[in-house]
Amino acid sequence: MTVRLKMWISFFKTYHRQWFLLFFSLLVIVFWQFGYPYSLFFQEPLQLFLFSRDYFFNSISTAGGLSGYLGEFFTQFYIIPFGGPVIILFWLLSLQQLFWKILKRSVPGASHFYILSFLPSIWYCTILSEEFYLLSGLISVVIALTGVLLYTAIRDFRIRSIVGLLIVLLVYFTAGGSYILFVLFTLSFEFVKRGSSIGIKGWLWSCLVLEILLAVFLPVIYRLHYDPVPVLQAYITEHFHKISTVFPFPVVLIWILIAISLPIVLYFDKKIINRGRRNTLYIIQVAFLLLVFLGGHSLFANPKAEYIKKLDYHVRHNNWEEIISLCENRLPRNAFAVNYLNLALAKTNQLGERLFHFEQIGPVGLFLPYEREQLSAMIGNETYYHIGLVNVSQQYIFEATEAMPDLRKSTRSLQRLTDVAIINGDYELANKYIQLLKKTFFYKDWAEQAEDYLYNESKINNHPDWGEKRRLRPIQDYFFSVENMDQILLALLRDHPDHKMAFEYLMSYYLVRKDIESFMKYVHLGHEMNYKYLPVAFQEAVLYVLGLKSQEAVEQSNFPIEERTKNRLYEYVDIYTRYPNAQKLLEKEFSDSFWYYYHYR
C-alpha cells in the first residue's frame, strides 16, 4: 500500500462522519434536483399556506397541527428551483443528527453505528417521493426525536419519567402521531438503560404504565372532547399522508425502527464489535442503507408520474414548445400526457399538422372525461380553459378541489377559479379568491395584479389571456357533456366561426375516432380559418375519402391540398395495395400519417 493511499485512508477515517454527511447530502440533492424535481413543483401549488394569524392558530389548534403548519410553510418554498431539495435535505439531516445524538447517548458502543443513523433519513427520503406523503410527517418525526433527546438528557429517572409524561402531551399536540415514536422509544430506552441490574419497578414502572395509558387514551379523550375526528385520525393524525384514512405504514416502520434500534445496536455491539469485526459491521451497514434506498425508491418513486408532472409544469408555465420537444424525445402514451401534448400542438398551431406524428389514443387524448378524482379533473381543465370553455374549466377545477385527497384548497385551483371569475365578470367572486391568495407569500403579487383588473372591463379585454378567453367564450346556452364534444365544439364554432383551435380540435376529434363521415361534413368550416393549405392531417383525411372515389377526384379536388401530400398518398396506396406485409413497409415512412392511423392503429 502506498504512502499516499494510506494517507487517504487515514484522512477518510479521521473525517468519515463528515464524508458520510457530504455523501448523504449529495445523494439527497441529486435525488430530488435531478431525479424528481417536478414532483416537488407539482406538490407546491396543491396546498394553500396563508400568512395570517387565524391560519396559524387554526392550524396549531389541532393534534399535530404545528408539524402540519411547518410542513406547509416549508413546502411553499418548493416553488423555487433547488428550494425543495435543500429543504428536504435540511429536515433529513435534522432527523439523522437527532437520531445519532440519541443513539450515542443511549448506547455506549454506538460510535460504530454512525452509518446506521442515516437509515431513517434515507427511508424517509424515498417515502417523500410518493406525492401523498407529506413533509409535515418528517417534521413530526423530528419533533418527536427532539422530545426523545430532551428525555434522554435527564439523568434523574424520577424527573425523567414525569417529564416524559409531559412530553407525550406536548408531542401529541405539536407533532401528532409521532408521539407513538416517543412512547415506544422511552420504553425501549428504559428497558435498555435499566437492564436487569436494577430492574423496572416502583416509581419508574408506575410512570411507564401511566405513559402507556396516556398514549392509549389521549387520542380517545381528544376525539371525544376536543375534535371529533375518526379513530385512526385521532391516533395517527392527518399530517403524514394526504389521505387521512390511509394508515401510513412506511412512517410507522420508522417509529418502530428507531425504537428498537437500541436493543439492536446493543446486540450487535456485543456480538460483532467485541469480536473485532468492525469492518464487517461497516460493510453491513452500508449495504443495508443501499438496499433500503433502492427498495424505497422502487416502492415509492414513480418515474412515469414524474414525466407527466414535468409536462404539467410546462403547461402551467405555457412552455408549449418545451412540451412538444419532451414528447418528441419520449413518446407519450398515457392519456394525461397525450392530452397535454395535443394542447401544446394546438397552442402552437400544429395540431392539424402533427396530430399523427405522435401516438393518438382516441378522444380521451384530446378531452379528458371527469372521473370524480383530483388528477383527471385538474389536468383536464387545462384544455377546456385554453379552448375557451371556461365554465367547463371552472367545473373541472372546482371538482378537482373537492376531490383533493387532503380535503383542502390549493393555490392552483384558486388561481384558475379567479381566472374564470374575472373572464366571466363575476368580480365579487374573483375578489373572494384574490383576498385569500393575497395572504400567500408567492402568489400575493399575482393576486394584487389580478385585483387591479376587477371591474375594469377594457383592461380585462386587453389582457393577453383573460381578454382572449372572453372573446372565445360560448355565447349560446347549452348543456355540456364530454360524450358529445363534437356538438360542443360545433356550437363553439357557430359562436366563433374563426376559432381555429376549436376547428382543429373538432377535426382531430373526428379523425382520432376515425369518423370520416363527420369529418367530411364539417371540414368546410376550415374556410373561415384562412389556411393556405389545410393542415396535413386534414389533407390526408380528405385525400383518403377522395381517393376511395377515383384518382380524378383527388386531382380535381377544390380543397387546399399540397401536391406533396397527393404524391404521398399515391405512394402509400401503391404499397398498401401491392404488398401483403404493407404495414411493415409503410411504418417507416407513413406511421405519422392519418392513413396509417386509420388502417393500423
Added chain:
Amino acid sequence: MRKLIGFIIIMQMQKKINVHIISILLSGIGLILSFGCSEPDLSDVSYVDQKPLIYPDYTDIVIPPNIAPLNFMVPDSIDRVVVTMRGTEDKMKIEGKHKIFFRIDRFNKFLEAHKGDTLWIEVSTLNRKKWSKYLPFFWYVANEPIDQWLSYRLIEPGYEVWNKINLSLRNVSNFEEKVLADNNQLDGACMNCHIGNQKLPGKSFFHLRHPERGGTIINENGDLRKIDTSTEGTISSGVYGNWHPGGRFIAFSTNIIIPEFYSTNDMRMEVYDTTSDLVVLDIRKNEIFSGNSISKPGQFETFPEFSADGERLFFCVADSVVLPEGYKSLKYSLCSVDFFEETRSFGDCVDTLFSAKKHDKTVSEPRVSPDGQYLLFTVFDYGTFPIWHPEARLNLIDLKNGEINELPEINNNKKYSNSYHCWASNSRWIVFASKRDDGLYGKPYFAYIDKEGQGHKPFVLPQKDPEFYDYFYKSFNIPELFSIQPGFEAEDIEDIFSMSSEKVTPVGIEYNGSVQ
C-alpha cells in the same frame, strides 16, 4: 405585553378557543397601542350626507330582540371607527380600528330593553386624521323573538363532488356553533335536508346518503331512528320532505334527479327530475302510502308541505316534458289537496294556488307559516331547482285570499337566488339562503314578516368577526330554524350510522319504472 400574548397562545393550545377571541384581543391591544385611552376628538368633524358603507349591510333593518350582536366593519382603510347606538332608554358607544365588536351581554340587554323600539346607529370614522360622521341608520327591535337555533348544512358549492360536509347548529343569540353530523365521522356520507316540525319542535329528520349505511334519520326528542325509505314500489327513497304537524307522517317526494352543466356563465347547473311522485311515510307503522292525486302519470309532483292544521298537502306539480331538450318549458305550479289523516288518504280535487301557465314561471319549496296564514315559496323562470337561478325570488301567498306578495323588500338583490326558506315558530321571522353577495356562496338571511304579511329588508346571520364571510368558503345550505335544540349530538349520529336501517312497507303503491 409579551406575557399577555404568551397567555393567549397557551390558551389557544390548551383549548380550542375561538380564534376570533384572539383577534378581538389583539385588535384591542393594537388599538390601545395606537391611541392610548384617549377619547376621539369629534369637535372637528365633517358631516357626510349618506349612510355609512358597512359590511355586513345592517342598515335600516328590523331585528329580533334575541339576535346575536350585529358586529360590522367599515372599509379597512379607515383608521378608527366610533359607533353610538341610541335608544329611548339608553345609549351605547363602541370603538374599533375598522371593526365594531359589541359585547354579547350588553348587546342582548340593550335589545331586550328596547323591544318594539327603534335604535339609531351613528357611525363616525377617522381617515387621514379627519373625522367624518355619517347619517344614522336604524335597527327596529321587533317584539317577537326569532327561534334560537339555526341548523344548516355547510358544504362547498360545487357540482357533483364534495369532500367536507356537516350539519351544524348555531345559537343565533350568540356565536356558539356545534356540529350535529359530520361526514368525516360517517365514512364520507352525504347528508341533507335537516327539517324540523314547527308544531312539535323536538322532532326533525334528515337524510344520510351512503351506499350501504344510508337512511333517513328521524329524531324524536333525541331518540334516533334510521329508516330506509326506498321500496320497490317507489321511484327512489325520500328526497324533499316535510312533517305533518301531528308528527306521525312525513310527506316526501321521490325523484330521479339529473344534474346538467351549463356552458355559459350565467348559471352553473340545472338540476331537474326525469320523474317524480309524492309519498307519505307513516313513522308509527313504517309504511309508505300515496294517492292518485299526488302521483299522477304524466306529471311530476315534488316539494310536499302540509298545512298548519295538517288537513291539506301543498306541493309543486308540472306536466312532463321531453328532457333535457324541453328543460326550459318545465314549469311547476303550486297546488294543494285534502289530506285525511284517519284514513291516510287524499282528496280527488286538486286546487291550484299559483299557475305556472298563467304566470309563465315555475315554483318550488312551499313552506307554510306555523300560524297557517301564509305560504312562502320560490318563483323562478323554469325547472325545479332554484339555487343556481339568479332570478329566483321568494313570494308569499296569503292563504285566506290567495293574494300573492312578491316581497320586494326581501328580494332587494338584483340577481342571485333566494331559496331554501323556513319560518320561525311564531310566524314573524323567516330565514332563507341567498347567494346575493357573490353569486356562489349561499348565506342565511333573516327577514321580518309583519302581521300584514309585508316583508322587511333581510340581514345576514351575524358572526363574531364581521370579516368572517370574506374568508369563509362554504355555503350555508337549507337553513332551518328550531325553537329548541335538536336532542342529538354528532356522536349519536355516528352510532346510528353504524346500525342497520328500519325497512318500510309500501301500501297500495305501484311504480312502473317509466322515466320521462
